[in-house]
Amino acid sequence: MIPILSFSEFIELILKVLIFPGLAFPLLFAMIVIWFERKFLARIMLRIGPLHVGPLNRTGLFQPIADFLKLIQKEIIVPDNAYKFLYNIAPIMASIVASMSVAFIPYAPKPDGGYWMIYYTPLSLLVILAIFTARPFIMVGAGWASNSKYCTIGALRAALQLLAYEVPITLSLASIVIMSGTFDLAKIVETQSSIWFIILQPIGFIVILIAMMAELSRRPFDIPLAEQEVVFGWPTEYTGTQFALVMVSEYFDLCAVTSLITVLFLGGWSGPVIPLLNDISPILSGVFWFFLKMAILTVIIIMGRGIYPRLRIDQLLDTGWTLLIPLAIIQIIITLLTAQWWLPLVRGA
Amino acid sequence: MSVMKLSMGPQHPITGHFRFILDVDGDLVLKLEPDIGYTHRGIEKLAEKRTYLQNLPVIERVNSYCDSAGTMLGYLEAIEELMGLEVPERAKYLRVIAAELNRIASHLYAACLFSVATGLETMLMWPINDRELVLDLLEKLTGQRITYTYQTIGGVRFDMPEGFKEEALKRLDYLEKRTEDYYKMLLWNHTFHMRTKKVGILKPSDAIKLGVVGPNLRASGVKVDVRKDEPYEVYDKFDFSIPTGKNGDSYDRLEVRFKEVEQSINILRQALKDIPKGPIKKWAPPIVPKGEAYTRVEAARGEFGYYIVADGTMKPYRLKMSPPSFRNLIALPHLCKNVPLGDIPVIYISLDLIPMDVDR
Numbered sequence: 001m002i003p004i005l006s007f008s009e010f011i012e013l014i015l016k017v018l019i020f021p022g023l024a025f026p027l028l029f030a031m032i033v034i035w036f037e038r039k040f041l042a043r044i045m046l047r048i049g050p051l052h053v054g055p056l057n058r059t060g061l062f063q064p065i066a067d068f069l070k071l072i073q074k075e076i077i078v079p080d081n082a083y084k085f086l087y088n089i090a091p092i093m094a095s096i097v098a099s100m101s102v103a104f105i106p107y108a109p110k111p112d113g114g115y116w117m118i119y120y121t122p123l124s125l126l127v128i129l130a131i132f133t134a135r136p137f138i139m140v141g142a143g144w145a146s147n148s149k150y151c152t153i154g155a156l157r158a159a160l161q162l163l164a165y166e167v168p169i170t171l172s173l174a175s176i177v178i179m180s181g182t183f184d185l186a187k188i189v190e191t192q193s194s195i196w197f198i199i200l201q202p203i204g205f206i207v208i209l210i211a212m213m214a215e216l217s218r219r220p221f222d223i224p225l226a227e228q229e230v231v232f233g234w235p236t237e238y239t240g241t242q243f244a245l246v247m248v249s250e251y252f253d254l255c256a257v258t259s260l261i262t263v264l265f266l267g268g269w270s271g272p273v274i275p276l277l278n279d280i281s282p283i284l285s286g287v288f289w290f291f292l293k294m295a296i297l298t299v300i301i302i303m304g305r306g307i308y309p310r311l312r313i314d315q316l317l318d319t320g321w322t323l324l325i326p327l328a329i330i331q332i333i334i335t336l337l338t339a340q341w342w343l344p345l346v347r348g349a
Numbered sequence: 350m351s352v353m354k355l356s357m358g359p360q361h362p363i364t365g366h367f368r369f370i371l372d373v374d375g376d377l378v379l380k381l382e383p384d385i386g387y388t389h390r391g392i393e394k395l396a397e398k399r400t401y402l403q404n405l406p407v408i409e410r411v412n413s414y415c416d417s418a419g420t421m422l423g424y425l426e427a428i429e430e431l432m433g434l435e436v437p438e439r440a441k442y443l444r445v446i447a448a449e450l451n452r453i454a455s456h457l458y459a460a461c462l463f464s465v466a467t468g469l470e471t472m473l474m475w476p477i478n479d480r481e482l483v484l485d486l487l488e489k490l491t492g493q494r495i496t497y498t499y500q501t502i503g504g505v506r507f508d509m510p511e512g513f514k515e516e517a518l519k520r521l522d523y524l525e526k527r528t529e530d531y532y533k534m535l536l537w538n539h540t541f542h543m544r545t546k547k548v549g550i551l552k553p554s555d556a557i558k559l560g561v562v563g564p565n566l567r568a569s570g571v572k573v574d575v576r577k578d579e580p581y582e583v584y585d586k587f588d589f590s591i592p593t594g595k596n597g598d599s600y601d602r603l604e605v606r607f608k609e610v611e612q613s614i615n616i617l618r619q620a621l622k623d624i625p626k627g628p629i630k631k632w633a634p635p636i637v638p639k640g641e642a643y644t645r646v647e648a649a650r651g652e653f654g655y656y657i658v659a660d661g662t663m664k665p666y667r668l669k670m671s672p673p674s675f676r677n678l679i680a681l682p683h684l685c686k687n688v689p690l691g692d693i694p695v696i697y698i699s700l701d702l703i704p705m706d707v708d709r
Contacts, residue, residue, distance in 0.1 A: 041470070046478055149355050150355075153355075153376070156376070157376070219468065222468070226468065227362045228362055228465065228694040229690055229693065230690070231361060306470075306471050307469075308469065309467035309469040309544050310544070312543075312544065313376060315544075
C-alpha cells in the first residue's frame, strides 16, 4: 500500500530529495571542495591557484563550473576495442552509487521526533557498507571494459587496494556497533549525546580515517590513479562528460565518507544550539554542526595530497594488514574489556 | 597473468621524451628497454658545418634547460687547449660562478622531478620557485635565464654587473636556509623513505663497471669528481668536499644532490670573495690549429667529455660528445629488473636523465 502524503510531507520530501541531502547537496559539496582543494593545495605549494572565473575578484570561485562546462562540450570518445556497454555505464553507475549513500545518513533531528534523512531504516549502517563495497567493482569493470593496458593495471590495483581497506573499515565499524548496540545511524548519534565516540575509540577513528582515505583513493593511497605510473589508472580512456562524471563521483564519495565518519565518531549534529539558526529552523543548527565537522574531516583528507608521497601497492597492503587490522582488533578488544566503564556513559543508566 | 608488453612514453606523465618498453607481469616489471632518439638533433654533425664560435649556442642546447653553462665549459676547454690560449683569471672565476649557479638550478630541478615521481606535488613547486631565484641571478649575470652563451672562446662575454655580488650572497644565504625545508619535506619524511630507500640499489662495483658518472656514481660511494681529480678553470683554488652516499639507492642519489647544492653554495661564496680584477676576455683567432684534444668537465649530471679533431680551419673536423645522461642511462635497464611498476618512475628520475642530453 502506498502511503498518501500530506502537502507538507510532500514538500519536505521534495526538499530532501532535490535539495538537501539529495541531488543538489553532493553537487554543491563537490563544487566547493574541488575549488577549496585547488586553492588550499595551491597555498601549500606556494602557488596562487585558480583566479579569474567567478563573482568574487581573484578567487576563481566558479572554476569547477567552468571546468565542468568545458568537459561536457567535449566529444565522448569510446575506444574501438572497448566493451561498450560496461564502458558507457560505468561512470553513470559510479556517480549514482557514490551519491546513493547520502540518502541513508541522518543530518539533523526534526523537532517532531524524526530525522532529516531521505530514507529511514534501522539498518542504515549496513546499507551504507553495502554501497561502499560496490565502488571498487565499478572501477574494475570500467578498467577492464576500456581494454587498455594502463586502465587494466589501474583496475587491478583498485581491486588489490580493496583488500587493504575493506577489512579495517568493517572491523572498526564493528566496535562502533558493539558500543552503540545498533546499526541505526540515527541511534548511533543519539548514543553519543554525552560523549563522542572519537574520545572513546581514538584508535578506531584513526583506522577508519586512514582506511577511508584508501577507499577514496586520496593522496598517500591514490595508487589506482597514480599519474606517474599508470597515466591515470582505470579512468584513463574516459573523455568529456564521462570523465566529468568519474571525477565528480569521487567527490560524492568524499561527501558520503565524511558524513559517515561525522555520524559515527564526531557525534553527528550534536553541538550547542545556535540561537540565530535555531530561530529560522531547528534543523539548521544541527546541520551547521554537521557541516563544520564534515569540513574539518575534508580538510584533513585533502591535506594528504600536499604533504605525502604516494605509497606503493605492496606498502599499502602491508600497512593495511600488519597495522590497520591489528589496530582495529585491538580497538574491539579494548571496547569489550572496558564495557563496565563506558556502558553508563553511552547507554545511559 | 601472462607477460604484458607495456609501452611507457613518449606521451606519458613522467618519462619525458623517452619511451620505455616494459615487460610487465601483474605489477612486476621484468625488463626495461629504453627507446631513445625522440629528441635527436644531430648536434655532433651540425657542429662540423659551423665555425667554432657559431657552435657555442648549438653546444649549449645539448643540455639547454638545466645545465648549459656547465656543459659548455668542456668545449671551450678543448678549444683553448688546442690554441694554447691562457684565459684571464677573472674570466675563469666568472665561468665558474655561472657553472656553479647552473649546477644549483639543475639539482633543484632534479629534486622537484624526483618528488613528482613519488607523487609529492608540493616539492615540485618549492624547489622550482627557488630555482627561479638562481635563474634571476644568472639573468643578471648573463642576460638570459636558461641558454646563456655567456662563456666564449677566450673568456666570458660580460663582466659582473653592479651589485651582483651582494645580491648573490643574499640569495645564497636564503637558499641555504631553504634547504632545511627540503630536508623536512623530503629527506626526513617517513613516507618518502618508504618509497625511495632500498629502491634501485646500484652497487659501487656495478656502477664502475657500467660507467655511471656524476652524482649517481658518488651516491654509490665512489669518490670521483673531475673538479677535484683534474681541476680545470680555477677549481683547485676552492675548498670544498665531495659528498658521497652509502647505499647507492634512489634516496642517496637525491641526498647527494642536495649536499652538492650546499657545496656549490660554498664554492660560490669563495669565488665571489676571491674574484680578482682584470680583463674578462682575451682575443682568440677564429682558426684553431691542427690537432686533437679531449677534455672532461664535471657538469651537473656528471662527467661531460669532449673530443675535438681540428684540421686547421675555422670549423671542427669532428666533435664527439660523451654526455653524462647517456652514460647514466646504461644503468637504468640494469636497475629495473624485477622491480614493482611503482618503482620505475622513482628509479628513472633518481638517475636524473634528460632526453636531450642522451640523444644530442
